[in-house]
Amino acid sequence: MRIFVTGGAGFIGSALVRHLIRNTGYEVLVYDALTYAGTLNALAPVADNLRCRLVHGDIRDGTAVLAALRDFRPDIVTHLAAESHVDRSIDGPGAFIDTNVVGTFTMLSAARAYWLDLAPADRATFRFHHVSTDEVFGSLGPTGLFTENTPYDPRSPYSASKAASDHLVSAWGHTYDLPVLITNCSNNYGPYHFPEKMIPLMIVKALAGETLPVYGRGENVRDWLFVDDHVRALQAVFERGKPGRRYNIGGNAERRNIDVVETLCATLDRLRPRQDGRSYVTQIGFVADRPGHDLRYAIDATRIRDELGWTPRESFETGLEMTVCWYLGNEAWWRPIVAAQAADIRRGLNNAM
Ligand code: NAD
Numbered sequence: 001m002r003i004f005v006t007g008g009a010g011f012i013g014s015a016l017v018r019h020l021i022r023n024t025g026y027e028v029l030v031y032d033a034l035t036y037a038g039t040l041n042a043l044a045p046v047a048d049n050l051r052c053r054l055v056h057g058d059i060r061d062g063t064a065v066l067a068a069l070r071d072f073r074p075d076i077v078t079h080l081a082a083e084s085h086v087d088r089s090i091d092g093p094g095a096f097i098d099t100n101v102v103g104t105f106t107m108l109s110a111a112r113a114y115w116l117d118l119a120p121a122d123r124a125t126f127r128f129h130h131v132s133t134d135e136v137f138g139s140l141g142p143t144g145l146f147t148e149n150t151p152y153d154p155r156s157p158y159s160a161s162k163a164a165s166d167h168l169v170s171a172w173g174h175t176y177d178l179p180v181l182i183t184n185c186s187n188n189y190g191p192y193h194f195p196e197k198m199i200p201l202m203i204v205k206a207l208a209g210e211t212l213p214v215y216g217r218g219e220n221v222r223d224w225l226f227v228d229d230h231v232r233a234l235q236a237v238f239e240r241g242k243p244g245r246r247y248n249i250g251g252n253a254e255r256r257n258i259d260v261v262e263t264l265c266a267t268l269d270r271l272r273p274r275q276d277g278r279s280y281v282t283q284i285g286f287v288a289d290r291p292g293h294d295l296r297y298a299i300d301a302t303r304i305r306d307e308l309g310w311t312p313r314e315s316f317e318t319g320l321e322m323t324v325c326w327y328l329g330n331e332a333w334w335r336p337i338v339a340a341q342a343a344d345i346r347r348g349l350n351n352a353m
Contacts, residue, residue, distance in 0.1 A: 002027045003238075004074035006059055006107065007081030009038035011193045012131065016078065016231040021046040024235075029072045031065070032081065033058040041333055042192040059103040065110040075122075076238045077111050079104065080131045082165075085196055086158045090291060093157035100161035101168070104130070108172045115178060129181040129238045130169040134223070134248065135159035136184060139294035146184070147300045148246045155292050170246075179243035183234060186250045186299050189319065190227030191326040195334050196341070198257070199320070202264050203327045204338055206280045207272070212265075216289035218258025221296040225251030226319030229312040236308040247308070250299025253316035258284075263317070267324045 003020060007013040008030030020026050032038050034056060046052050053072075057064045059081045069077070081103065083089065083096045111128050118126060137146040138153030154163040166182055173180035189199040202212050233249045241247060255263075265280035274280060304310045314322070327334065 001076065002029070002072060002074045004029050004031060004069065004072055004077045006031045006077070006079045007038070007131075008032050009034055009040060009043060009054075010080060010084070011037070011042075011190075011197075012188055012227055012230060013080040014039075014042035014192055015190065015227045016080070016234055017043060017052065018046050019228065019231045020235070021049050021052050025051070027051045027072075028053070029068065029074065030054045031057050031059070031068055035083075037084065037194050039192070039333070039337070059107050060098065062106045062110050065107060066113055069110060069114040070117075075125060076127045076129060077107070078129045078131065078234065078238055079107050081107075082162070084158070085194075086135075086156050087196070087290065089156055089158035089161070093161075096157050096161040097164075100158075101164045104165035104168055108168060108178070112172065112176055112178050124179075127179050127181055127238050127241075127243065128169070128172070129183070129234070129241075130166065131234065132162050132166050132182055132184050133159065134184050134186045134250070134297050134299055135294070136163040136166055137297070140296040140298055142296065145298045145300035146248060148184075148248055148303055155294055173244050181237055181241045181243065182246040183237050184246065184248050184299075185230055185233070186223035186225050186297060188225055188227045188230050190323050191330070192333065193227070193323075195338055199260065199264065199323060200327060200334070202261055203268070203324060204334060206265065206268055206283060210283065211285040212261055212280070212283045213287045214258055214261055214284055215287060215293060217286060218256060218261065219295070220257050220293055221254050221298070222257070222260075223250045223297055223299050224253045224255060224260070224316050224319070225249065225312060226314040226322070229314055229319075232313075233304060233308075233310045236304065236310045240308050242307075247304045248299050248301050249304060249310075250301045251312050251314075251316065251319075252299075252301070253312075254296075254298050255316060263320060264324065267321055271321075271324060272328055 009032040154160040172178045193200045
């Protein structure tokens with residue numbers, strides 16, 4: 001099998017590529033623009049493998065996408081390339097419309113042109129898999145779960161752009177019979193997570209002795225999934241999912257943000273105690289809430305469990321411990337990123353931290 005992975009140098013995409021190269025015989029092509037969020041180092045562990053290749057390209061460039069598709073001849077397109085940070089979408093929504101909406105439209109157009117040229121047998125087995133988020137469903141109250149039938153109600157520019165791209169993918173399935181799949185997953189965490197997202201941000205700030213900024217009173221609830229569990233779910237969906245179907249993916253691990261940060265502090269207290277003997281919890285500071293901050297997300301992942309036999313392997317505690325260990329052992333990956341971000345902020349280029 002040949003898998004074409006857009007956004008394969010990002011956090012989840014690179015985890016998928018490392019997983020496929022290590023655990024299958026598939027050939028993988030990474031198609032990635034290498035924006036601030038894409039790092040080739042995340043692919044270094046598999047970069048020497050002849051089954052892994054990289055095309056440096058933009059998903060908004062339809063000619064380049066189609067040329068890469070015709071050259072590689074994939075069986076599956078897994079589309080992860082996106083602008084993915086909610087805070088950045090609030091500060092600058094235009095890039096999210098461009099990449100997530102126009103970029104997905106361009107991907108669909110190129111994939112359809114490629115698919116129409118395939119022999120009928122290959123056309124029947126081809127899949128276009130769009131990787132999306134549970135944030136498209138909006139916000140839950142204290143109870144209830146998002147199912148695949150929950151109406152869309154996105155609240156941030158990020159989630160609105162992902163909702164729009166989901167609708168485009170669904171329309172290409174209905175209108176043109178393109179064999180599409182959509183997955184909506186909860187918050188991921190794990191190695192190579194860009195240190196602007198909550199868990200890695202808290203780890204690097206804790207180690208730097210800085211304030212750990214928690215929005216509001218930290219009451220917002222998210223479901224958390226270890227990234228390696230997500231990529232096993234993605235593989236199950238593109239290998240065995242029914243075309244036209246959508247699958248929710250979740251970790252069954254709802255936590256308030258403040259609980260996540262306190263657990264993280266306790267883990268760091270054990271693994272890398274502060275020199276003054278005090279807990280990292282003393283570094284927590286509450287900051288003004290994010291505008292339009294959704295209260296609670298929670299996933300009903302019954303369909304993917306019952307139809308495809310997928311369940312997460314890691315609990316939140318084991319996944320978090322592995323993540324903290326990874327950041328402690330891989331400062332060479334994240335320190336240059338943090339330094340570059342600080343330099344950008346000093347030059348006024350980035351206010352998303
Ligand atoms: P990320 O920001 O870490 O990586 C995005 C990747 O896309 C980067 O490698 C970047 O270089 C690439 N990219 C961006 N714009 C591009 C363009 N125009 N052309 C080509 N490549 C481009 O994102 P992530 O956290 O790995 O998320 C991957 C996908 O999964 C996204 O679609 C996101 O919406 C979705 N998702 C993420 C989460 C999460 O918790 N991180 C949860 C559910 C779904």
